Amino acid sequence: SQTIHQWPATLVQPVGSPLSLECTVEGTSNPNLYWYRQAAGRGLQLLFYSVGIGQISSEVPQNLSASRPQDRQFILSSKKLLLSDSGFYLCAWSTKTGELAEAFFGQGTRLTVV
Amino acid sequence: AQSVTQLGSHVSVSEGALVLLRCNYSSSVPPYLFWYVQYPNQGLQLLLKYTTGATLVKGINGFEAEFKKSETSFHLTKPSAHMSDAAEYFCAVSLYSSASKIIFGSGTRLSIRP
Numbered sequence: 001s002q003t004i005h006q007w008p009a010t011l012v013q014p015v016g017s018p019l020s021l022e023c024t025v026e027g028t029s030n031p032n033l034y035w036y037r038q039a040a041g042r043g044l045q046l047l048f049y050s051v052g053i054g055q056i057s058s059e060v061p062q063n064l065s066a067s068r069p070q071d072r073q074f075i076l077s078s079k080k081l082l083l084s085d086s087g088f089y090l091c092a093w094s095t096k097t098g099e100l101a102e103a104f105f106g107q108g109t110r111l112t113v114v
Numbered sequence: 115a116q117s118v119t120q121l122g123s124h125v126s127v128s129e130g131a132l133v134l135l136r137c138n139y140s141s142s143v144p145p146y147l148f149w150y151v152q153y154p155n156q157g158l159q160l161l162l163k164y165t166t167g168a169t170l171v172k173g174i175n176g177f178e179a180e181f182k183k184s185e186t187s188f189h190l191t192k193p194s195a196h197m198s199d200a201a202e203y204f205c206a207v208s209l210y211s212s213a214s215k216i217i218f219g220s221g222t223r224l225s226i227r228p
Contacts, residue, residue, distance in 0.1 A: 006157075034216065043120075043220035044158075044204060057215070090157055094208075094216065101146045101165050101208060103216045105157035 002027035006091045006106030013113055019064075019078040021109050023091030026072065031093040033074040034103060035066055038088040050074060051096070086113045116141040116207045120219035128227045133192040135222045137179075137205030140186065147188040148206040148216075149179055158204065164188065175199070200226045 006023045013019060025031055032051055036044045046059045048066035056066050063082050067075045074091060088110050092103040121136040139145055146165050150158040162173025169181040175198075179190045188205060202223050208216040 032215075036218070044218040046215060046217060049215045059215075088155075092158075092216075102148050102160050102163050103158075103206070105150075105159075107157045108155070110155065 002093075002104065004091065004093055004104055004106045006109060008109060009107065010110045011112070013081050013111065015083055015113055016080045019076070019081050019085070019111070021076040021089055021091075021111075023074045023076075023106055024072055025074075025093045028093070028095065029071060030096065031072065032096060033068060033072075034092040034094070035074065035076050036090045036092065038090060038108075039086075044090065048076070081113045083113050086111055116145060116209055116217055118205050118207050118217055118219035120205050120222050122222055123220065124223045124225065126225040126227060127195050129197055130194050133177075133190070133195045133199065133224065135190040135203050135205075135224065137188045137190065137219060138186050139188060139205075139207045141207060141209060143209055146208045147179075147181060148208075149173065149177070149188075149190045150204045150206060150218075151175075152202040152204065152221075161190070161203075195224075195226050197226050197228070200224055 003026045034049045035047045050056050050068045064078050090108045091106040094103045117140045119138045148163045149161040152158045161177050162171045164171045164181045172178045177192045202221050204221045205219040208214045
């Protein structure tokens, strides 16, 4: 069966420090991968999505970047965190075709920038 | 491009009452539609989905939703609310495409009154 791992679960980082959140998927190949952010009291904002290795689409201009060095690995990064980067970050995957059209989510990372 | 609008950021119903959470979508082609539930500090769990076929879709925990193309709606209902239904609910849309992204609405927080 397919599983998705996202870590760390919680993170407190000072303003100006770098960020690296990692997400890996097991039990499937060539998935679509997504990073979403959920700010306090707000919905899910799609930050990045990827249809293959090295193929990243950015949805909103921001202080973050994403990379996909391997088929089932998706990394969210920042060189210098801002206070506004605080939020709940969710990684997700989906298949490209067929009835399994939904996204499957990791448990999320709560990032607090102080 | 596709989009989703959820009417009502907060809905409160009495235990045993009907639950109705509204979702309208915008899409230039037939969409895939989803409802997800999120409990505090957790990832999202799929409640139900519409891809093709029957327009009335039944999901987990007694929820169901009906795809109405003429109204571009996909409202979520449950005949009798239970205290355990209190959570955040998200409607989402994607397109029939291998490269399609999944877009979420802003969410509706459901509260259940004893």
